[in-house]
Amino acid sequence: MAGKRALNTVVNRLNIGKRSSTDSIAAAKDLKRATPDRPVYSEIVDRIQQLIESGELGRGDQLLSERELAEQFQVSRTSIRRALAVLAGRGIIEVSPRSGAYVRHPSARDAMQPWIQAMLREQDQVSHLAEVRLIVEVQAARLAAERRDEADVQRLWGLHDQVEKQVRDGHPADRTDTVFHVGIVETAKNPFLTELIAVLASAMMQQLAPSWRYLLTTDPAEAQRYISEHRQIVQAIADQNADRAAQLMSEHIRRSHQLLVGESRSARS
Ligand SMILES: [Zn+2]
Secondary structure, X not given: OHHHHHHHHHHHXXXXXXXXXXXXXXXXXXXXXXXXXXXXXXXHHXXXXXXXXXXXXXXXXXXXXXXXXXXXXXXXXXXXXXXXHHHHHOOOEEEEOOOEEEEOOOOHHHHHHHHHHHHOOOOHHHHHHHHHHHHHHHHHHHHHHHHOOHHHHHHXXXXXXXXXXXXXXXXXXXXXXXXXHHHHHHHOOOHHHHHHHHHHHHHHHHHHHHHHHHHHHHOHHHHHHHHHHHHHHHHHHHOOOHHHHHHHHHHHHHHHHHHHHHHHHHHHO
């Protein structure tokens, strides 16, 4: 993987270097003529964005170094540095201090998060979100039981143990709970499902985390039942019992949601 990536990087760097050498000099001259009032770095931002939109720079491609970009665009390194900071801030590139800047892979999460947050401003939408989770996660639990391999089972027990330990120690386990649920969906081995549930589960947990924490830290019996529901789900997946995994997941999501929504309503009134 690392070797392949390194090779791609070299190829991409060479391509960008070759392809852009004359174009970008022309572009840099155009920039200076066309828009004298705009700061140079924002023109560079636009140029790099255009290269990405046109497909000339692909997702995962490494950008040239600061020095090389400065030469290519015939601008100062300061302008390049500012442009890269803007692009990183917009989530278009990722800058690693050791290996340089890369064009980021946009995830479904990036696209869906603002939309879901906007919808969730109304309380009723949490129930709708729970309904989507129910539909998707029940079937995902079924697929997970059918498709799991030994490594998946080990991983799921590991995730389960983490949630259990946090709850036992009285720590808020909302993040690990989300990771646990996403881990089950991941076992269905369908990346669309995984991305979908990752964004839905974390959005829902953000909404319900306060009542969830309250419930699990103040009600030991509830905490115990919650852990045991998780354990049974993992066991059903380990046993490759698809019907049981689906049934248990359905009960778990319905129950948790009823409890949490009831809890957050009474906490607010
Ligand atoms: Zn759960």
